[in-house]
């Protein structure tokens with residue numbers, strides 16, 4: 001099949017990912033703030049004998065890229081092989097977007113312009129003249145609304161048409177004084193075999209006038225460099241004097257700005273100016289005094305809902321799994337297979353799936369924050385506060401993503417331009433409790449606090465994690481990194497009504513992932529835990545107790561003895577031996593060996609803490625199904641140890657997946673090493689402190 005490779009480029013938050021979703025039914029992550037996509041993603045579509053590959057690139061304001069995620073886009077556009085560029089612009093901010101369009105057109109590739117969000121402009125009474133834009137730019141233009149699925153189907157047809165036709169003539173020319181200099185540079189470039197292609201040479205010449213350092217590095221190693229260097233020096237001086245500007249890059253920006261303005265004059269019928277809904281909402285939501293309390297209220301509400309609504313289906317799910325376990329016991333013959341299913345996998349997986357509703361509510365909150373545009377506002381609101389702790393407001397976005405899952409949150413930190421800001425943010429990101437830790441919290445809160453306070457306690461746990469993160473950031477800033485965080489630069493997108501379809505899709509994806517994880521990873525882990533807890537067999541212990549049990553008449557004593565036997569057997573198992581070995585580390589925190597094992601197993605994934613506790617405390621008793629895990633925890637774990645466990649879970653290393661993401665994102669060995677050690681030491685110390693303070697208080 002013939003192939004067409006398309007680079008989808010544009011400024012942030014213009015709807016690039018939405019357009020791909022709309023054309024192909026893909027499920028790329030979208031959100032109403034800049035920097036949602038931080039990695040390039042490929043989507044394939046087949047049409048008319050072509051296989052079309054569309055690459056969704058991170059949004060980028062200009063080709064002078066700064067942040068790591070912008071660099072991904074720039075690198076792709078400059079270095080990779082592709083057939084054409086599809087440039088998406090936002091009709092609401094057309095003139096600013098067109099400046100980047102012109103930079104892209106300098107590349108002299110085949111290009112299509114998509115003017116998206118046309119629905120919003122039209123709703124306000126404006127319009128865009130497609131023919132006029134096509135005429136002025138000399139490239140095909142399509143007006144679209146990804147939200148209303150308008151115009152998007154035309155994109156693929158146009159891609160094929162453009163691919164089959166020759167590239168139209170370039171229509172973007174600068175001031176003739178600049179063009180004269182471009183010509184001179186091109187002449188020298190032509191002397192090198194690398195720049196024989198006139199289009200490519202023109203592009204390089206323009207980038208050199210833009211003072212693109214990476215292009216400069218490329219020509220630095222070529223034989224023509226000396227001649228070129230001398231010429232460029234002259235040209236820079238000449239143009240700067242001629243235009244009375246500091247740098248030729250400013251001259252080029254001014255030129256593009258003027259061109260964009262002219263284009264917009266010709267092609268955009270602006271909507272009449274009115275006070276928009278966004279302005280009205282912002283009066284309240286980013287109010288200097290009320291802004292923050294309103295935000296905190298929303299967060300509080302979210303955790304109340306997480307607990308209240310989440311606990312409704314919990315009992316049904318729990319009961320369902322107990323039924324399933326009993327059924328397995330009734331159907332399968334007694335033995336290892338029956339036991340691994342009924343005592344190991346089913347209760348463990350059930351103990352996790354129970355929390356699916358809570359997790360979905362939490363993700364709903366994060367998704368609404370992303371979709372409405374409130375996220376960028378809260379980043380702005382918190383900027384001043386976060387600055388005091390050595391973090392910048394923009395770091396709020398990865399931190400909030402961290403409440404969902406730490407893995408994409410580490411990636412989202414790519415949007416931070418300053419490497420120091422980025423590493424500090426990443427080092428404290430783990431303290432934002434991810435959704436996988438939610439089951440542990442909900443379980444322990446359910447066991448040790450009255451239901452009426454549950455939502456508040458959950459809120460306090462999350463807030464404490466965030467505050468701890470801020471304090472650690474401050475310490476890191478003081479001890480290891482000097483200097484100030486970057487000033488806050490972030491676009492405030494207009495508020496947008498959340499799409500229920502997008503929300504449903506997101507929750508569906510999250511639910512599927514969660515169930516898949518429970519069915520594979522958690523089930524596998526619980527099988528290992530079960531095996532380690534059931535072997536080796538202990539014939540002596542069994543024989544010893546059986547004798548005793550037979551000797552007594554009274555049923556209660558028999559049960560007591562039976563429980564004691566199972567507990568003894570468990571302690572002698574492989575897992576018991578491992579637990580006993582690591583128990584001394586956790587003893588000062590009041591943990592028994594079972595909790596110790598659960599904490600260590602939680603390094604694989606936080607859900608495993610719950611499933612391990614479920615398995616271990618269930619095997620510890622002979623009359624299995626009569627007690628819920630919550631009851632067993634109450635019987636076996638002290639209040640202060642439970643709080644210490646919450647503290648550990650909140651602070652210590654995240655799961656393996658998150659750790660390997662950090663590893664991939666941070667190349668410095670010193671930071672990698674530090675990252676592996678310090679959260680665990682800090683977690684232990686904090687838990688130790690909390691445990692003892694509670695002890696003194698009489699708990």
Ligand SMILES: Nc1nc2c(ncn2[C@@H]2O[C@H](COP(=O)(O)OP(=O)(O)OP(=O)(O)O)[C@@H](O)[C@H]2O)c(=O)[nH]1
Nearest residue numbers: 013014015016017018030031035036037059145146
């Ligand atoms: N009204 C309206 N909203 C849209 C349209 N297209 C996208 N949006 C919304 O605009 C926001 C940004 O969409 P994304 O697809 O994430 O934008 P992006 O260009 O991929 O952004 P980055 O990945 O950050 O570069 C989301 O809230 C979308 O729901 C449209 O045609 N009309």
Ligand SMILES: [Mg+2]
Nearest residue numbers: 016017036037
């Ligand atoms: Mg995107």
